[in-house]
Amino acid sequence: MPMKGVILAAGYATRFLPASKTIPKEMFPLIDRPAIDFIVQEMVDSGIEDILLVSSRRKKVMEDYFDREIELTSAFSQSNQFEKLEVIKPIEANIFTLRQQHMMGTGNALMLVEPFVDNQPFVVAYPDDIVLGEKPLSKQLIETWEKTGNTVLSVQELAEDQLWRYGVIDPDGDGKIMKVKKMVEKPEHGTAPSRFVSFGRYLYTPELFDALRTSDKSHSSKSEFTQTEAINHMAALGNVSAVQFEGTRYDLGEPLGFLTSAMQIGLQRSEFKETLLDEMRRLLKLHDNPNDENCA
Numbered sequence: 001m002p003m004k005g006v007i008l009a010a011g012y013a014t015r016f017l018p019a020s021k022t023i024p025k026e027m028f029p030l031i032d033r034p035a036i037d038f039i040v041q042e043m044v045d046s047g048i049e050d051i052l053l054v055s056s057r058r059k060k061v062m063e064d065y066f067d068r069e070i071e072l073t074s075a076f077s078q079s080n081q082f083e084k085l086e087v088i089k090p091i092e093a094n095i096f097t098l099r100q101q102h103m104m105g106t107g108n109a110l111m112l113v114e115p116f117v118d119n120q121p122f123v124v125a126y127p128d129d130i131v132l133g134e135k136p137l138s139k140q141l142i143e144t145w146e147k148t149g150n151t152v153l154s155v156q157e158l159a160e161d162q163l164w165r166y167g168v169i170d171p172d173g174d175g176k177i178m179k180v181k182k183m184v185e186k187p188e189h190g191t192a193p194s195r196f197v198s199f200g201r202y203l204y205t206p207e208l209f210d211a212l213r214t215s216d217k218s219h220s221s222k223s224e225f226t227q228t229e230a231i232n233h234m235a236a237l238g239n240v241s242a243v244q245f246e247g248t249r250y251d252l253g254e255p256l257g258f259l260t261s262a263m264q265i266g267l268q269r270s271e272f273k274e275t276l277l278d279e280m281r282r283l284l285k286l287h288d289n290p291n292d293e294n295c296a
Contacts, residue, residue, distance in 0.1 A: 001120065002047055002048060002049045002050070003047070003048055003120065003121060003122060003123060003142060003203075004048065004049075004050045004051070004052070004116065004117050004118075004120065004122045004123075005043040005048040005050070005051040005052070005122065005123045005124075005125065005138065006051070006052045006054065006110075006113050006116070006117070006122055006123070006124045006125070007036065007039055007040070007051065007052070007053050007054065007124075007125045007126075007127065008054050008106055008109050008110075008124065008125070008126055008127075009024070009026045009036065009053055009054060009055050009059065009062065009127050010054050010055050010056040010059070010099070010100040010103065010109060011056075011103070012103070013025035015253070015254050015255060016028070016255060016258075022058075023061070024055075024058070024059040024061060024062050025127065025252075026059070026062055026127045027061055027062055027065065028252075028258065029262075030130075030261065030262050030265050031262065031265060031266055031269065031272070034062075034065060035127055035130065035252050035258075036053075036062060036065075036127055037065075037091075038130040038132075039125045039127060039130060040066070040091055040093065040095070041091065042125075042130070042131070042136045042137060042138050043093070043123065043125070043136075043138050044091060044092060044093045045136045045138075045139070046123070046136045046137075046138035046139035046142060047139070047142070048093070048123060048138060049093055049094055050093070050094045050096065050116075051093050051094070051095055051096065052096045052097070052098055052113055052116050053066075053095065053096070053097045053098070054098050054099075054100055054109050054112065054113065055097060055098070055099055055100070056099055056100055056103070057099060063095075063097045066090065066091060066095040067090070068090055069088050072084075072088055073085065073088065076088070096116065098112060098113070098116070100112060105226050106126075106226045106227050107212055107215075107226050107227050107229075107230065110124070110204075110208065110209075110212060110227055111209065111212055111213075114209050117206065119206045120206065121145055121203060121204065121205050121206065122203070122204060123138045123141060123142070123201070123202070123203050124201070124202045124203070124204060125138070125200060125201055126200030126201075127200070127252065128200050128251070128252050128253035129199045129200035129201065129249055129250070129251065129252065129253070130249075130250050130252065130261075131154075131199075131201070131245060131247040131248065131249050131250070132247055132248050132250070132265075132268075133246050133247025133248060134246070134247070135246060135247070137154060137201050137245055137247060138201065138203075140154070140243060140245050140246065141154060141201060141202070141203040141243065142203065144177055144203070144241060144243040145203050145205075147177065148177065148241045149205075150205065150239050150240055150241040151202070151203065151204050151205050151207070151208065151231070151234055151239060151240045151241070152202065152203040152240075152241050152242065152243055153169065153180060153183075153198045153202055153231070153240065153241070153242040153243075154198065154199050154200075154201040154202070154242070154243060154245045155169060155178075155196040155197060155198050155199070155242045155243065155244055155245070156196070156197060156199060156244065156245065156249065157195045157196055157197075157244070158195055158197050159195070160189075160192070160195065161189075162197075163187060163189075163192045163195060163197060164186055164187065164188065164189060165186065165197075166186065166197035166198060166199070167183045167184065167185045167186070167197065167198040167228060168183065168184050168187055168192045168193060168194060168195070168196065168197050168198070169181075169182070169183050169184075169193070169194060169196050169197075169198060169242055170182045170183070170184065170193035170194060171193075171194055171196055171242060176243060176244050177241055177242070177243050177244075178196075178241065178242045178243075178244075179238065179240070179241055179242075180231075180235045180240040180241060180242050181193075181235055182232050182235050182236070183198060183228055183231050183232060183235070185226070185228045196242065196244070198242070199245075199249060201245075202227075205234075205239070207234055207239060208227070208230055208234070211230035211231075211233040211234050212227065212230045214230075214233055215229035215230045215232075215233045248264075250264065250265065263276070263280075
């Protein structure tokens with residue numbers, strides 16, 4: 001049975017206000033594709049056929065994006081614009097949606113998906129990160145699970161001054177695949193157990209749901225909780241691994257990261273690369289020489 005995928009996209013995206021008041025951050029374009037499209041395609045390329053979007057009331061446009069576009073399809077068909085038909089054709093996956101009624105954190109969102117995954121391992125993605133490379137990140141997680149049978153975290157080694165933003169694992173060893181003893185969320189400077197940080201891709205075994213229920217005593221209340229305690233509960237039993245993933249990560253979690261990611265992705269497009277490089281050189285020259293009329 002193919003593994004299922006879950007994308008947690010119900011958050012408020014307050015770092016992107018005021019734009020995110022009406023436009024979901026997941027729908028912000030990276031050139032001509034919304035950010036969430038990269039994640040869905042990653043899952044499809046990894047063999048995942050059923051994908052659940054956990055969204056909220058304000059994000060119906062995200063659900064509509066993955067639906068059929070009947071009017072455009074008809075118009076392009078009648079005018080023989082076959083290239084545009086190819087661009088708008090629905091992705092080859094079964095897209096389901098579920099709305100998180102109360103913003104009670106990622107732990108609550110994960111509890112909601114339990115019926116969907118049907119007691120099977122599943123991949124979870126957060127829209128703050130996309131990873132592009134030869135092998136899709138979700139596929140790397142699936143292959144690691146096939147070797148270990150454990151819940152799998154995607155990790156990357158970062159500089160000491162960046163660790164405070166992330167969950168940092170305490171690994172048993174330092175190979176490509178490592179056992180995880182625990183994870184520390186946003187450690188204070190000098191207290192991190194390693195420099196391996198966990199990013200927005202996970203493969204969870206069904207054990208997660210009992211761990212969530214065990215680790216959070218206020219699940220039925222209105223308080224917010226995350227999955228970190230559940231991960232540590234499973235790690236204490238020896239059931240969590242981490243894989244140092246291959247590929248280039250693009251940070252979409254804050255405006256500057258989104259801007260630089262869009263530029264880097266633009267440079268990978270042959271139709272934009274040279275013009276974009278020329279414009280970047282011109283802007284850098286103008287920045288260094290603001291009074292040079294030749295740079296304007």
